[in-house]
Amino acid sequence: MTAIEESRRRADHEDEQSGCPCGLFDAVAGLFGMCWQVALPLGLADDGSGSPLRPSERRLLGLLAAGLTDDQVARVLGVSRRTMFRYLENLMARTGAANRFQLALHATRNDWISVPVQSGAPGPCRSETRGRAGPG
Numbered sequence: 001m002t003a004i005e006e007s008r009r010r011a012d013h014e015d016e017q018s019g020c021p022c023g024l025f026d027a028v029a030g031l032f033g034m035c036w037q038v039a040l041p042l043g044l045a046d047d048g049s050g051s052p053l054r055p056s057e058r059r060l061l062g063l064l065a066a067g068l069t070d071d072q073v074a075r076v077l078g079v080s081r082r083t084m085f086r087y088l089e090n091l092m093a094r095t096g097a098a099n100r101f102q103l104a105l106h107a108t109r110n111d112w113i114s115v116p117v118q119s120g121a122p123g124p125c126r127s128e129t130r131g132r133a134g135p136g
Contacts, residue, residue, distance in 0.1 A: 061113045
C-alpha cells in the first residue's frame, strides 16, 4: 500500500468517525496527480526557451560544435579546463550520453544546436566515386 493510499484510508476512517464527508483529501490528491502527470524530472525543467538546456550549457555545446578545443572552450567560458570538463560530464549524465559523440547526436536530434552545412565539402557519394572508372 502506498503512502497516498494509506493516508486516504486514514482520512476516510476519520471522516466516518466524525460523520463529516470531507473531500479535501480527494481534491488535494487529485490536484497532485494532475501536476505529477505533466511534471519533468528535476534539472530538466523547461526554462521557457523550448529547451531543457541552461544558457551556459547551450553555449558549451555551441562552442564544441564550432570545433574549438577544450582549452579554447574553457577560456571562452572563463572557467578552468577541469570545470569545463565537469560541466560536460554533468550534461552527458543528464542526457545519458556515454561519450561526446552520443551527446552531439542527442543535441542535434533535440534541436539544441544546429549543425552548419559547409558548402563545397564533398559528400559521401562524391568522395567514394573519385578515381573509379565509370560503368561501361
